[in-house]
Amino acid sequence: MRSCRNISALVSQGLDKKLSLRERFAVWLHVMMCSRCRNFQTQSRFIRKTARRYSDDLQNRLGKKS
Amino acid sequence: MTDRFFTEQALTAQRPVLFRYALLQLRDSELADDAVQETLLAAWQSASGFEGKASLRTWLIGILKHKIADHWRRSAREAEAPAFTQTDEDDGETGEDDFFMSNGHWNGDPKTWADPEAALKQQEFWTIYEMCQTSLPPKMAKVFMLRELVGMEANEVCLEAGLSEANYWVTMHRARLRLRECLEIRWFNNTKREKYHA
Numbered sequence: 001m002r003s004c005r006n007i008s009a010l011v012s013q014g015l016d017k018k019l020s021l022r023e024r025f026a027v028w029l030h031v032m033m034c035s036r037c038r039n040f041q042t043q044s045r046f047i048r049k050t051a052r053r054y055s056d057d058l059q060n061r062l063g064k065k066s
Numbered sequence: 067m068t069d070r071f072f073t074e075q076a077l078t079a080q081r082p083v084l085f086r087y088a089l090l091q092l093r094d095s096e097l098a099d100d101a102v103q104e105t106l107l108a109a110w111q112s113a114s115g116f117e118g119k120a121s122l123r124t125w126l127i128g129i130l131k132h133k134i135a136d137h138w139r140r141s142a143r144e145a146e147a148p149a150f151t152q153t154d155e156d157d158g159e160t161g162e163d164d165f166f167m168s169n170g171h172w173n174g175d176p177k178t179w180a181d182p183e184a185a186l187k188q189q190e191f192w193t194i195y196e197m198c199q200t201s202l203p204p205k206m207a208k209v210f211m212l213r214e215l216v217g218m219e220a221n222e223v224c225l226e227a228g229l230s231e232a233n234y235w236v237t238m239h240r241a242r243l244r245l246r247e248c249l250e251i252r253w254f255n256n257t258k259r260e261k262y263h264a
Contacts, residue, residue, distance in 0.1 A: 003170025012239035016213070016220045039176035044242045046182050047249070050195055051214035053186065055086060058215075063095020 101133040179254040198248035210241040
């Protein structure tokens, strides 16, 4: 059984690369049972979305080019 | 990879990423636009300087960094601090963090957030987000911004920030853990605020 430390690290990596089947399965299994890691998963996706929107807003605020 | 005879289209396709990069540094769209134009022009003129060892984008960002540095040298005014620094100083962030206990369990559980989508519509949330992002250690902030705000690929960020792949994963993970915690404390856990939106 992988720890929350380990699973959350995989969740982060999963945002930047495709995890192996084994890793994805481990995350899926863990997250089903662990609300903390599930929250981390949802929230790290939300943070990505927020960062992108922040970047878009910044471009709008500082000028409309590009 | 790419051969040295890149097309004009391939150059201009890199424009949005270059612009976001320059904008975060210069905080001014005119200046950022100028820097990007100069970069593309320089790239076009010295096409033979591109050896295809790095990706086209990495090469262009190298040129852009010089253009931005030129700008700072030219500008005598007290400039606003750029969003991330060009230096590659280490933050000493390699030590053990306190997000997890020694047995691997969470230290400070991630709580469920109430209606994150609604937060995106509120100006005050963005102020807090910006504050959380700015309070990341400098190198971590740079890595996070290059990836998530500028939109560079992970391997490009590694080159740019001088990180090994393993360090990249650790740094991005820590950045997310920190941002998550900061947003939770400053926004989602703030019960006073919930009353406003009840």
